[in-house]
Amino acid sequence: MARAEITALLNPRLAVRKRIGTVAYVIFIAAILIGLAGLASLLLRVLWQGAPWLSLHFLTDYPSRFAEQAGMKSAIFGTVWIMGLTGLFTVPVGVGAAVYLEEYAPKNWFTRIVEVNISNLAGVPSIVYGLLGLAVFVQILALGRTVVAGALTMSLLVMPIVIIASREAIRAVPSTYREASYGLGATKFQTVKDVVLPHALPGIMTGTILAMSRAIGEAAPMIAISALVFLTFIPTDPLDEFTVMPVQIYNWVRDPRPEFHGLAAAGIIVLLAVLLSMNAVAIYIRNRTQKRSEE
Amino acid sequence: MTTTEATATDTTLSVTGLDMYYGSFRALRDINLEVTRNSVTALIGPSGSGKSTLLRCFNRMNDLIPGARVEGQVLFNGEDIYHPSIDPTEIRLRVGMVFQKPNPFPKSIYDNVAFGLRINGFRGNMDEAVERSLRRAALWDEVKDRLKASGLTLSGGQQQRLCIARAVAVQPDVILMDEPASALDPISTLAIEDLMRELSRDYTIVVVTHNMQQAARVSDWTAFMTMGEDRAGYLVEVGDTHQIFTNPRDERTEGYITGRFG
Amino acid sequence: MTTTEATATDTTLSVTGLDMYYGSFRALRDINLEVTRNSVTALIGPSGSGKSTLLRCFNRMNDLIPGARVEGQVLFNGEDIYHPSIDPTEIRLRVGMVFQKPNPFPKSIYDNVAFGLRINGFRGNMDEAVERSLRRAALWDEVKDRLKASGLTLSGGQQQRLCIARAVAVQPDVILMDEPASALDPISTLAIEDLMRELSRDYTIVVVTHNMQQAARVSDWTAFMTMGEDRAGYLVEVGDTHQIFTNPRDERTEGYITGRFG
Amino acid sequence: MQLSRNRKRGALQGRIVHWLFFACAAMSVITTFGIVASLLRESLGFFGEIPVWEFLFGTTWSPILKDAEGNRHYGVLPLVSGTLLVASIAAAVAVPAGLAIAIYLSEYAPDKVRRLIKPILEVLAGIPTVVYGYFALTFVTPLLRSIPIQVFREDLIVYNALSAGLVMGLMIIPMVSSLSEDAMVAVPRSLRHAAYALGGTRLEVSLRIVVPAAFSGIVASFILAFSRAIGETMLVTIAAGATPRLTFNPIESIQTMTAFIVQLAHGETPHGSLEYNTIFAVGLLLFAFTLGMNVLGHFLVRRFREEY
Amino acid sequence: GDSAPPTGSNALSGTIQIDGSSTVFPVTQAVAEEFRKEQPGVQVNVAVSGTGGGFKRFTVGETDISNASRPIKGSEAEAAAANGVEFIEMRVGTDGLSVMVNNDNDFVDCLTVEELNEIWKPGSTINNWQDVRAGFPDQRLRLYGPDTDSGTFDYFTEEVNGEVQVSRADYTASGDDNVLVQGIAGDRGALGYFGYAYYQENKDNLKVVAIDDGDGCVLPEPSTIEDGSYKPLSRPLFIYVNRKSLERPEVKAFLTFYMDHGYQLTGEEGYVPVDPSVYAANKAEAGL
């Protein structure tokens, strides 16, 4: 068959293909708009319903059976407690695990198992962590439905996030820094402590903030841990009982009185404000360090 | 500055006053070049002189790079390929390309060759077309028993011939090759060189190469490029390959060919 | 095979029958070499011949590569550095290293120099020690006003001198340098070369270089390495630099030095 | 030089530090064991009384409510069907939308647009799920009910799988899009160039070359997102209902495995009772479900990474 | 009692642990909230583990007060005795379960207990109002009720179906009464039941159904619930107090406050308070 015949058999229909391409493009854009519209309507809905209920006393008052008097003080303080302890438990262990995997671990089957295991733990539903906390911390270790039990549960839940992010950060430290340090007679621990970790710090912080913002919004495991619905006190030590913001919001959503839905929305606004500022800080740190390493 | 001795009707590609920019960086400056039909033209020159860039101007592959911009004219069979009414996909159908690193699709050998035909609505006998293209690329005997195997299972040299078969399948007029053998072992390289000579009976071939011996062996015409202080590439000299290699007119060409510089 | 003319007491490092493996790949074969105290020894040879590998055997940096293994003996001041009772960090303290790409820590200039002292429990006057080291590396005048600035704010050549100051600070016996100037401009390169000559009055220096002129300029002794068909690197010839460059005994050495091969 | 160094102490310290770091890493394995052991421990009592097969294949779930004969039923299939129903609706939203977004971001979007849109989508992934539950219940369901079709106006009740599934779909879009995009970005540029050089349009190159080449990564993103949907708790607790029902009708109220666990953990059933221990049995099943899918998903992610 | 803010010596501190029924919870929560204004130093934790769950903790001495929507069972009392826990029972009010239909429903005003039983018994297949009673129109019937994990459910099933937790399963169950309210308000054919308090909150959106237990149709109203004529869906609400806890001044103060304001707060929360004399009697028994 001659070339001309082949060329004749081709039917590039360019106009049609181009039109199909345009249609597809419109579909892609539409998909993005769906996502953005979903986000926008969610935020607007929350704002619209919650804004009238926002006020200073909402932050400084305890919950009440009267919507006008209700606030989320105990939930805010409970969340602060849980976050603080969770950070305290998670960061050393998570960073330690990451350091082990990146700097110390031999390439053997155990290391493989640990790695696979961590990525799987990241996918375990949060309510399952709640059951773990309920069985192990509340019941077996008899810590009760306390802040410390809640924080331990939350730590296990967000640990994989910290580990994965810290590993990325540690891996990004140029190996020339390690070599220079070893070349000066530093031990492995000195190299890790004085060279690797300082350089990986922004990445670790970003990962930690993201982990914390996950923890701040988790309600399910806290519901499994704590049955407290009404709390007029803020925890003063780790063995106090507690409630947290998302659980408070959940209780308000469940309330049959419509004005409490407004409170729930107001609570959501507070929660999202905290969350978004945490994310903004994380993004800021990420951008700043990216710029620096490009320099 | 151009010194092609072919007549106008024998010219497949004709470049006039071409400037090419990546954003604000001018990568090519005032290129003038005619490419003769059914022959092999070699582009040689030091690294960074814009050989690949020029090659990609011929089938508008540069369009894919954000910020890339062309000024001047490239005529393909007398038609301005940068004219607004021209669809780059159509140009690419008629000006095929083979890349430095063999890049078969992660599909079967058969589907690799059939890809271009399928998307272009080929209505003939596909099996025949695939076989013909593989034969054309001197690959048929080696793969005829495993057309369903993945293209990635082939050796490097076979992969490159598969890529040539893939380019040949849609029957382009021109085949552009950017260092097609530089990632291959010497034996595969010779096979590709033979293939180029063979294909040049029916196709116009433009090949970029770093290998002087290769340029001397396979090409009819040779164009030498280099770059100025501003890093913009330009064409120093174009001519009959034999003449360029034995008797270059420009001393920069001579310096490059004899390995004194570049 | 070794042809050092120094006496035993003048020998800082002495290598006997050294084989070195990366996993199952033998990178070095039967190396025998003596390094003379307070002199510059250059390691030259084609890429992949194992120069860096050999250099890293001298301060056990290869220990950090999983699967790396050494057979044979390396004596440092008469002591076997691969003896099980020896702590590699102690060896590295006494055998310093400067790398191809300047790699100051992302800390202040001061902290870069102080780093090695601090981790080794230095109890003297730190400011003095830092100043002395920076002077030693011919950097003091350029940085004395901005010791708190990040080491990364320096130019490439300054960074490399900072790395030398850092290495010098802990007062090692030997300084290993792996192509210390290859990432630098010519002027910085000359500064580093001067520095090497200067330092060799007090330190034993082993330097890997690709630059023949550099080897000829800075070194007292030159060792030429190449590799066999199995890609294992071995030592062809060691000798007085002047002799190696003017009158090599081995034709492979001559071929390499005159640029005919490698 | 006034360097001092206690080598022995250094070595010992090095070993201690090594083991400390090792212990940190081992924590993750201990956590997994803890999960399995505590779920098994608590559900053993349950399986002592209820045969496993009856649990797994029974079609009625009423661990509290008794039938006419005064019996309770422990067949978990209604919870499983409820879970799969919501997750499937979510997948039906998130898979096409996420894939389309991924194609757009990886093949079409200019760098600036991509850098703007990705963080916005990540915000979607970071919103607490109680918020999604609230949104589904107080916004999406009323919205659906305002659609002038008989099915929605008359038959759609406040708790339904549909709005929970739709909102969950919105929630997992970023997961699909970002993992799929990673997979597509990893496809070598040279393949795209080859396809363009053969006269392919952008869409053809995307759909015929990039998507197939990234296929296992894309499938992995689907699986991981689906697994996330299965494990999602608060959204369904708030919006999908508390009616264990073996149905695939999206306008019905159903109950998922996760919502059941919350219901009992939060409710009045005394701890330690057989009814109460059902939550650990359900938790065990849920864990097995998501574990299987995560292993598969991560296996696929790794496979596509090794391909090029 | 005196409701002067605490000054100096009479400011109390300590923690009071309360657990138990979700039905009584709103009342106790209201009391705790008001009490806090008087004694901000006293921490009152109110949990909801259900009447049974609450007694479980109460009888081992974990809690000071247990909310209950039924009298303590013999077995629970024995457990308390075994653990050395002595307690006082205090009646605080009455709850009337309300049966609801959609506001647009113009054909149902009253249902008999038998009809309710026919509808709600396990295995019941009644899905259309015309099967409930001859003369009712052809209108799809859909059922709403509380979560199976709630005291309301237990109580309703016991009274209507004869045995606790026995019920048909195919109804829309929700722990969130709001959903029930909304569900019934939005569904022409709906029928549902929940606590009287929630009906009170949503009087305008829902239509309440009178119940005929053989003595004619009776609507749930404070008077009918209190005098017991609203049968069988009214039930007593209690709190149980550990006698030992009573030795602590903060518990004493709290209970005094509870009994002083119980009448008002019970009413505010939508239940029917008992006669003021009962609160006084409670106080007397506890020695307050």
Ligand SMILES: Nc1ncnc2c1ncn2[C@@H]1O[C@H](COP(=O)(O)OP(=O)(O)OP(=O)(O)O)[C@@H](O)[C@H]1O
């Ligand atoms: N995508 C791009 N964006 C910006 N600049 C580019 C891009 N591609 C190439 N360049 C620049 O254009 C100039 C010419 O590059 P080109 O790749 O055409 O050179 P070449 O002659 O093919 O070199 P080589 O022999 O190394 O392949 C170089 O300075 C290069 O850095």
Ligand SMILES: Nc1ncnc2c1ncn2[C@@H]1O[C@H](COP(=O)(O)OP(=O)(O)OP(=O)(O)O)[C@@H](O)[C@H]1O
């Ligand atoms: N970490 C490693 N693992 C495995 N093989 C290695 C490693 N480092 C080097 N090699 C191999 O060992 C051989 C010698 O490498 P080496 O870097 O020592 O050569 P060189 O002489 O320094 O080369 P160059 O001049 O390019 O720096 C090479 O074949 C190299 O591939």
Ligand SMILES: [Mg+2]
């Ligand atoms: Mg090129």
Ligand SMILES: [Mg+2]
């Ligand atoms: Mg080297």
